[in-house]
Amino acid sequence: MRDGFFELIDFGEKFLSKHGVKMARFETMILAEKTLNMQRLEFFTNSEILLDRNKKKKILKRLFKRTEGRPISKICGKKEFFSNEFFVSDNVLDPRPESEIVVEVIKKITDNYLNKNLRILDLGTGSGCLLISLFLELKNFYVRGIGIDISESALKIAKKNLKKFDLTKELLLKKSDWFSNVHGKFDIILSNPPYIETSDISKLQREVRDYDPYISLNGGVDGLRAYREISLRVKRFLNKDGILCFEIGKGQYDLINKIFYKNGFKLIYKEKDLQGIDRVVVYKLN
Ligand SMILES: C[S@@+](CC[C@H](N)C(=O)[O-])C[C@H]1O[C@@H](n2cnc3c(N)ncnc32)[C@H](O)[C@@H]1O
Incomplete structure (x- = not known):
């Protein structure tokens, strides 16, 4: 029944905006879309949308969770990254659009690689979105990879994603x-480590502060703890011509360069994000 569907969307819009959610109609549509497993166009072209009591209840429940600040991805347990949908939960960082630059940069750099066998290590894999996307993008290579994380609950989500993409052997x-x-040794070591200064975490928007795991955000007093720890130990895990690729936070570029130069690496590439912030750096052994 189409009847009732747009009333629900109208209600959702009012309800969410009353609770301070911006783009309330858009968010209601997305929640409905994901709950009903439908594409947006279907809402407008299909006059037979079935909206039984249970589905209505489910949408209302999800709208309520949204008013508590929970992001849609964490409500529905799914998030898009590099054109694919990944499972997420409260135990993993929501994949971010700017992290897609890590995948793009590695793709670009490896484009003219002659060696077609690549061993990849992803430090702090979280949902596994970087490692899996890289595997799917590096189609001309024979890739084998490892994703590590200190959080067992994050690894459970990464495992679910590996299964989804049928990559549990690779x-x-x-x-x-x-x-x-x-x-062992690797050709590519990448990481999007926690890089928020501890004192800044409480100032983050609540969708991040309350629903992304603290361990995925906390970069220590100056936000650079993970880069320091990794730079000190990474050498023996990198092949001679291997690369290190990191996502970095706003204003960290010079400081992180210093850390890696001091530990015997040279910068070979950097990329800004859409806001002009230095976002991804690539190093090689000096
Ligand atoms: C910013 S999140 C990145 C997650 C994912 N790679 C992404 O880009 O969406 C950082 C990840 O590092 C993990 N982590 C934090 N400290 C760690 C440590 N000492 N060793 C291994 N992983 C760690 C966290 O559990 C978290 O999953």
Whole structure:
């Protein structure tokens, strides 16, 4: 029944905006779309949308969760990254659009690689979105990869995603405190580590502060703890011509360069995000 559907959308719009959600109609549509497993166009072209009591109830419940600040991705358990949908939960960082630059940069750099066998290590894999997207994008390569994380609950979500993309043979997951449980050498080591200064976490918008795991945000007093720890130990895990690729936070570019130069690396590439912020850096052994 089409009847009732747009009333529900109208209600959702009012309800969400009353609770301070911007773009309330748009968000209501997305919640409905995801709950009913439908594409937007279908709402407008299909006069037979079935909206039984249970579905209505489910949408209303989800609208209520949204008013508490929970992001849509965490309500529905799914988030788009690099044109694919990944499972997410409260135990993993929501994949961010700016992290897609990490995948784009690595793709660009490896474009003219002659060696077609690539071993990849993803430090702090979270949902596994970077490692999986890279695997799917590096189609001309024979890729084998490992994603590590200190959080077991994050690894459970990453495992779910590996299964979804049927990559459980090609990509491995391990619990590890950075390199504590990593063996062997890699051609590409990448990471989007926690890089928010501890004192800034409370100032983040509530969707992030309250629903992304603290461990995925907290970069220590100056936000650079993970870069320091990784830079000190990474050398022996990198092949001679291997690259290190990191996502970095606003204003961290110079400081992170210093850390890596001091530990024997040279910058070979950097990329800004859409706001002009230095967002991704790539290093090689000096
Ligand atoms: C910013 S999140 C990135 C998640 C994912 N790679 C992404 O880009 O969406 C950082 C990840 O690092 C993990 N992490 C934090 N400290 C760690 C450590 N000492 N060793 C391994 N992983 C760690 C967190 O659990 C979290 O999953």
